[in-house]
Amino acid sequence: MGIVIFDGIAYGMLLFLIAVGLSVTMGLMSFVNLAHGAFAMIGGYAAVTAMNQFGLGFFPALVASFVAAALVGGVLEFTLYRRLYRAHPLDQVLLSIGLVFVSVAVFTYFFGPTIQAFSPPESLTGSMSLMGLEVGRYRLFLIVCGFAILAGLLLVLNRTRYGAMVRAAVDNQRVARGTGIHVQRLFFLTFAFGCGLAGLGGALSLGILGLEPSFALKYLIFFLIVVCVGGAGTIIGPFVAALLVGIVDVAGKYYLPELGAFLIYVFMVITLLVRPNGLIPRKGL
Amino acid sequence: MSELLAFDQVTAGYGDAVVLDRMSFSLEAGKSLAILGRNGVGKTTLLETLMGHTRVMSGSIRWNGQDITRMPSHRRARSGLGWVPQEREVFPSLTVEENLTVVATPGPWNLKRVYELFPRLQERRSNYGNQLSGGEQQMLAIGRALMTNPKLLLLDEPMEGLAPIIVEELALVVKLLCESEGLASVVVEQHPVLTLSMTHHAIVLERGQVVHAGHSQALAEDTHLLHGLLGVGQRPQPSRPSMDAPAGYTLLPQGA
Numbered sequence: 001m002g003i004v005i006f007d008g009i010a011y012g013m014l015l016f017l018i019a020v021g022l023s024v025t026m027g028l029m030s031f032v033n034l035a036h037g038a039f040a041m042i043g044g045y046a047a048v049t050a051m052n053q054f055g056l057g058f059f060p061a062l063v064a065s066f067v068a069a070a071l072v073g074g075v076l077e078f079t080l081y082r083r084l085y086r087a088h089p090l091d092q093v094l095l096s097i098g099l100v101f102v103s104v105a106v107f108t109y110f111f112g113p114t115i116q117a118f119s120p121p122e123s124l125t126g127s128m129s130l131m132g133l134e135v136g137r138y139r140l141f142l143i144v145c146g147f148a149i150l151a152g153l154l155l156v157l158n159r160t161r162y163g164a165m166v167r168a169a170v171d172n173q174r175v176a177r178g179t180g181i182h183v184q185r186l187f188f189l190t191f192a193f194g195c196g197l198a199g200l201g202g203a204l205s206l207g208i209l210g211l212e213p214s215f216a217l218k219y220l221i222f223f224l225i226v227v228c229v230g231g232a233g234t235i236i237g238p239f240v241a242a243l244l245v246g247i248v249d250v251a252g253k254y255y256l257p258e259l260g261a262f263l264i265y266v267f268m269v270i271t272l273l274v275r276p277n278g279l280i281p282r283k284g285l
Numbered sequence: 286m287s288e289l290l291a292f293d294q295v296t297a298g299y300g301d302a303v304v305l306d307r308m309s310f311s312l313e314a315g316k317s318l319a320i321l322g323r324n325g326v327g328k329t330t331l332l333e334t335l336m337g338h339t340r341v342m343s344g345s346i347r348w349n350g351q352d353i354t355r356m357p358s359h360r361r362a363r364s365g366l367g368w369v370p371q372e373r374e375v376f377p378s379l380t381v382e383e384n385l386t387v388v389a390t391p392g393p394w395n396l397k398r399v400y401e402l403f404p405r406l407q408e409r410r411s412n413y414g415n416q417l418s419g420g421e422q423q424m425l426a427i428g429r430a431l432m433t434n435p436k437l438l439l440l441d442e443p444m445e446g447l448a449p450i451i452v453e454e455l456a457l458v459v460k461l462l463c464e465s466e467g468l469a470s471v472v473v474e475q476h477p478v479l480t481l482s483m484t485h486h487a488i489v490l491e492r493g494q495v496v497h498a499g500h501s502q503a504l505a506e507d508t509h510l511l512h513g514l515l516g517v518g519q520r521p522q523p524s525r526p527s528m529d530a531p532a533g534y535t536l537l538p539q540g541a
């Protein structure tokens with residue numbers, strides 16, 4: 001029981017890392033970005049390349065994954081995304097799902113369709129005992145990362161002027177612009193940063209999920225569930241939702257193997273019936 | 286007598302709908318302007334157009350010696366247009382203090398001075414924007430505009446829905462800002478008496494056009510003209526919304 005919850009939390013942390021950027025960009029720009037998982041995939045492949053081709057260690061490779069995904073995100077925001085902020089959601093869906101297919105094709109072409117080999121560093125392999133539980137070191141590392149990034153994000157969002165600008169723009173874009181906030185630049189930075197986090201999440205997922213070119217599609221539904229259930233535009237919302245989804249999914253597959261894969265959909269439907277704006281809607285909603 | 290702001294034949298609206306129809310007016314530096322008119326004539330749209338939130342189909346807007354017709358909103362705000370939107374629209378997920386600091390730019394107005402002007406805001410500094418009364422929200426919206434260190438304050442129905450005592454207080458503040466700080470205002474209002482007493486010049490709108498322009502005092506004294514333009518005058522203004530047909534609406538069936 002304990003270990004199921006622990007593994008569920010670790011899995012949830014991964015979902016959180018990847019989906020939090022989606023939550024902020026969906027809340028901020030109301031952009032339905034189905035390609036978010038592709039940025040996670042970019043991070044994963046960047047880390048694999050950094051380690052296998054350039055012989056970098058795991059931790060420098062994590063930095064590389066963030067930078068690569070943020071860079072690609074920034075370029076795509078500048079060239080494609082910003083043209084569709086005011087467009088119909090269907091156009092946004094078409095653009096971003098198109099990007100997903102492009103990314104699947106590109107990574108298949110360069111890396112092949114198979115799962116990438118990955119071995120975590122010595123310090124993160126094996127297990128250790130924690131409060132009477134034998135837990136995997138890698139999963140423990142994920143949980144620590146998740147909490148650290150949650151704390152960092154909350155600090156930036158709630159205690160800095162940049163964070164206040166983001167909240168202001170999420171609240172009311174028109175008034176934010178009309179009082180001198182450079183919303184377009186805010187979008188650019190936030191989008192690139194969210195993509196960077198997704199990339200980091202993608203790299204961290206190497207030790208758990210297995211990276212192949214269909215990653216961006218395969219896990220898309222999980223990222224969307226996390227954002228919908230959590231409430232777009234917040235950080236705590238997707239955090240709580242990601243942990244719940246992680247635990248429900250792992251526990252479902254463990255205890256009810258034949259039903260397990262459906263359990264999170266049941267969970268999503270029930271939560272959205274009870275709280276249509278998500279578990280933790282933003283203020284003023 | 287230098288020109289601070291001028292609309293030159295501005296046609297603007299939302300999407301394909303034209304709301305402002307070849308509108309022209311101008312404003313001198315240091316003078317306040319009242320914009321009067323009944324419900325739905327385009328007063329708010331005028332300010333939204335000035336802030337760059339509508340679609341301008343033709344004409345030009347000059348502000349402070351610059352053509353700003355195509356300038357992005359945030360740059361207009363930073364060039365000295367201090368906008369106070371009609372519904373106040375304070376940021377609900379920011380505290381009172383964050384609402385002020387998030388838009389701050391260097392200049393004579395800072396947190397300390399805004400708190401001096403509205404001590405009530407200091408008392409409520411850690412409350413969130415959605416935990417304020419209507420009057421407090423209005424003070425915050427004005428304080429927020431001041432934090433951008435504007436050259437011109439744009440007030441959209443600042444007195445709407447406020448208790449009479451707060452209305453008087455705010456009117457005093459606006460007058461004071463103009464007299465002692467040289468910070469002029471554009472005041473949009475439906476209720477003319479108070480507004481005319483706060484401003485130097487006035488324009489009256491009707492169906493997106495300027496139908497009267499002149500000195501505020503002269504208009505205030507000419508109750509006959511005022512009544513003709515706004516349907517008010519000697520009799521006190523009823524508090525319910527006007528039952529007049531909206532602009533552009535005709536009671537005759539099409540083609541009759």
Ligand SMILES: Nc1ncnc2c1ncn2[C@@H]1O[C@H](COP(=O)(O)OP(=O)(O)OP(=O)(O)O)[C@@H](O)[C@H]1O
Pocket residue numbers: 299302304322323324325326327328329330331371475
């Ligand atoms: N966002 C919008 N989209 C489309 N039409 C709008 C929009 N806002 C206002 N209008 C229309 O533009 C016209 C002018 O509205 P506006 O809000 O400028 O009038 P107003 O003079 O400020 O009225 P009020 O005294 O009620 O505030 C109205 O016919 C209104 O229906």
Ligand SMILES: [Mg+2]
Pocket residue numbers: 328329330371441442
């Ligand atoms: Mg209005």
